[in-house]
Amino acid sequence: MRHFKSMVVLNEEVSPGYARIRLTAPRVIMRAKPGQFVMIRVSEGIDPLLRRPFGIYDLGSFMPEYPDAPLQDYLEVLYKVVGKGTRILSSLHHGDYLDILAPLGTGFTQGNPEEEKILVGGGVGLAPLYFLAKQLVKKSKVKVFIGGRRKEDILSVTEFERLGIDTYVATDDGTLGAMGLVTEVMESNLANGDAKRSIFACGPLPMLKSVAGISERWGVSCQVSLEANMACGVGACLGCVTKGRNHSEQTPDYRCVCKDGPVFDSREIMWE
Amino acid sequence: MKKPDLSVEIAGIKMRNPVMTASGTFGYGEEFSPYLDLDTLGAIVTKGLSLAPRAGNPTPRIVETPGGMLNAIGLQNVGIDAFIEKKIPFLRNLNTPVIVNFFGNSIDEYAELAARLDLVPEVAAMEINISCPNVKHGGIAFGVDPKAAFSVVKAVREMTIKPIIVKLSPNVTDIVEMAQACAEADADALSLINTLTGMAIDLDKRKPVLANVTGGLSGPALKPLALRMVWQVSRAVKLPIIGIGGITNAIDALEFMLAGATAVQIGTANFINPGIAQKITEDMELYLVKNGITDVKELVGALEI
Numbered sequence: 001m002r003h004f005k006s007m008v009v010l011n012e013e014v015s016p017g018y019a020r021i022r023l024t025a026p027r028v029i030m031r032a033k034p035g036q037f038v039m040i041r042v043s044e045g046i047d048p049l050l051r052r053p054f055g056i057y058d059l060g061s062f063m064p065e066y067p068d069a070p071l072q073d074y075l076e077v078l079y080k081v082v083g084k085g086t087r088i089l090s091s092l093h094h095g096d097y098l099d100i101l102a103p104l105g106t107g108f109t110q111g112n113p114e115e116e117k118i119l120v121g122g123g124v125g126l127a128p129l130y131f132l133a134k135q136l137v138k139k140s141k142v143k144v145f146i147g148g149r150r151k152e153d154i155l156s157v158t159e160f161e162r163l164g165i166d167t168y169v170a171t172d173d174g175t176l177g178a179m180g181l182v183t184e185v186m187e188s189n190l191a192n193g194d195a196k197r198s199i200f201a202c203g204p205l206p207m208l209k210s211v212a213g214i215s216e217r218w219g220v221s222c223q224v225s226l227e228a229n230m231a232c233g234v235g236a237c238l239g240c241v242t243k244g245r246n247h248s249e250q251t252p253d254y255r256c257v258c259k260d261g262p263v264f265d266s267r268e269i270m271w272e
Numbered sequence: 273m274k275k276p277d278l279s280v281e282i283a284g285i286k287m288r289n290p291v292m293t294a295s296g297t298f299g300y301g302e303e304f305s306p307y308l309d310l311d312t313l314g315a316i317v318t319k320g321l322s323l324a325p326r327a328g329n330p331t332p333r334i335v336e337t338p339g340g341m342l343n344a345i346g347l348q349n350v351g352i353d354a355f356i357e358k359k360i361p362f363l364r365n366l367n368t369p370v371i372v373n374f375f376g377n378s379i380d381e382y383a384e385l386a387a388r389l390d391l392v393p394e395v396a397a398m399e400i401n402i403s404c405p406n407v408k409h410g411g412i413a414f415g416v417d418p419k420a421a422f423s424v425v426k427a428v429r430e431m432t433i434k435p436i437i438v439k440l441s442p443n444v445t446d447i448v449e450m451a452q453a454c455a456e457a458d459a460d461a462l463s464l465i466n467t468l469t470g471m472a473i474d475l476d477k478r479k480p481v482l483a484n485v486t487g488g489l490s491g492p493a494l495k496p497l498a499l500r501m502v503w504q505v506s507r508a509v510k511l512p513i514i515g516i517g518g519i520t521n522a523i524d525a526l527e528f529m530l531a532g533a534t535a536v537q538i539g540t541a542n543f544i545n546p547g548i549a550q551k552i553t554e555d556m557e558l559y560l561v562k563n564g565i566t567d568v569k570e571l572v573g574a575l576e577i
């Protein structure tokens with residue numbers, strides 16, 4: 001966990017309403033695991049007041065544009081503009097500074113490389129899966145299933161394909177890939193084949209719930225990355241909790257999405 | 273110039289500076305150790321504790337509002353047994369006073385908690401939460417009724433020789449009356465304010481944003497109200513006061529001291545910058561140096577009207 005100032009290196013729209021921001025990062029951040037997240041303070045003022053959580057989309061380094069400069073490490077966030085904070089983020093330019101806490105939370109457990117890795121992302125939930133795919137593809141067969149409402153909501157297909165990953169797309173309105181739910185496409189794919197597999201999912205809650213159900217039916221292990229309203233990001237405010245499998249009023253089992261997660265084994269969560 | 277004296281004392285608790293962390297916003301200290309040196313703080317106040325562990329409220333529990341946030345955590349906590357077993361060992365190694373915030377559902381529960389905490393040597397003082405607005409029975413009755421507040425403080429007083437700080441709720445018509453009741457019951461200090469009950473609505477869904485419907489407002493939006501209350505109480509009662517509410521920097525903190533607070537607590541600001549409490553102390557020292565003030569205590573109640 002580090003608290004640092006970071007310079008915006010680039011901030012570009014990747015699809016209408018979505019952008020990718022590249023931020024300088026200290027060297028140790030390169031040890032972050034896929035699935036971990038960052039908390040960004042988008043402005044110095046008091047409105048918006050709280051930091052905003054984002055998954056890590058990518059890590060890397062670049063050669064700064066002045067002579068004899070050492071390599072500069074960076075992290076990237078892929079974000080959707082939904083409100084005040086993300087609108088401010090989208091207005092930033094090269095040379096602007098941001099205040100960042102990173103890396104936070106637990107990451108994905110990558111498991112046995114022999115398994116086929118099934119990645120399922122809905123909308124901007126895809127973000128942490130790209131970083132994950134880059135690592136998994138070195139040792140395992142990886143497939144990615146990307147879902148969204150329309151063509152514009154389908155991100156990073158080219159990037160995944162460039163990694164040599166089989167990429168499947170589904171949209172609600174059929175403007176790209178199959179028409180329908182990405183979970184249906186994934187399940188029919190599970191049906192053709194008998195490799196040992198594990199699932200990694202990130203996206204809207206109904207999608208994750210459906211993926212958890214599918215993994216249960218097929219007896220495939222599954223990790224999901226959850227979202228929650230967050231204030232601190234470090235396990236102190238207890239604002240971000242989700243119910244664990246054995247939760248009841250008598251035996252409370254609340255897990256912090258920020259600290260115990262955001263990645264959970266789908267069987268550890270109570271799906272309501 | 274010599275380093276200014278930042279130390280203060282509240283009800284016998286010696287603190288290296290007036291900057292404490294507020295209950296429920298700093299976990300059990302541990303969570304923040306990667307971001308600051310806990311041994312630079314005046315004191316740490318731990319998350320509100322009850323006898324039995326407590327589940328807390330359904331989610332969403334928090335939402336941001338302009339200049340603030342609402343929370344309805346519902347006093348989720350590990351309970352006193354787990355606190356003593358799992359959290360005290362970390363706190364024991366610190367050089368900073370640990371103040372334990374607690375609440376009960378009945379006077380007996382308050383008394384029992386006080387009796388048990390009285391025996392824990394690592395506990396420098398107790399902060400009684402009589403004011404949490406989140407839970408149906410979570411102290412609201414005590415916090416808004418001077419007689420009930422008197423009874424709780426009295427019952428706790430019987431059980432402990434450790435300093436008692438009573439944390440006041442702003443959800444009252446007359447905070448001075450509450451403060452006086454606590455003073456009469458022999459409290460050693462007062463901390464104020466706790467969160468102010470508020471709500472947020474999602475227009476399109478026609479629903480409240482928080483599952484609990486209402487929540488406690490904290491953050492900068494609260495500061496003017498908190499300052500006013502600290503000022504009023506400090507003029508009416510003799511007890512030392514700990515000012516709380518929307519403090520995000522050293523200037524805010526010093527304003528509370530001018531209004532009559534001997535020390536301050538930092539709450540929501542810890543979420544925005546986990547290293548803020550240490551930074552506030554450093555900036556406070558700079559302010560004193562720059563203005564030729566040799567002792568921070570000179571500022572307590574020094575408001576000129």
Ligand SMILES: Cc1cc2nc3c(=O)[nH]c(=O)nc-3n(C[C@H](O)[C@H](O)[C@H](O)COP(=O)(O)OP(=O)(O)OC[C@H]3O[C@@H](n4cnc5c(N)ncnc54)[C@H](O)[C@@H]3O)c2cc1C
Nearest residue numbers: 052053054055078079080082083084085086127227228262
């Ligand atoms: C662990 C984690 C990782 C995340 N990773 C990413 C990411 O990689 N890319 C990305 O674009 N977003 C991500 N999010 C969601 C992101 O944090 C929110 O979209 C962002 O905080 C919205 O801020 P805002 O000020 O623009 O919106 P606000 O003004 O705060 O809200 C505007 C609208 O967006 C909705 N909203 C706010 N927060 C969330 C949320 N957490 N999830 C869904 N809707 C929300 C609100 O309900 C409201 O309707 C992540 C969230 C978490 C918890």
Ligand SMILES: Cc1cc2nc3c(=O)[nH]c(=O)nc-3n(C[C@H](O)[C@H](O)[C@H](O)COP(=O)(O)O)c2cc1C
Nearest residue numbers: 294295296320343401465466490491517518539540
């Ligand atoms: C998430 C959260 C949890 C809190 N939990 C407690 C608690 O357990 N006990 C308590 O006495 N006050 C609790 N408070 C109130 C704070 O200690 C403080 O009084 C209040 O937030 C006002 O200060 P601030 O504006 O600096 O945050 C909580 C506040 C927040 C935001």
Ligand code: FES
Nearest residue numbers: 233235238240258
């Ligand atoms: S965001 Fe504060 S505990 Fe998770």
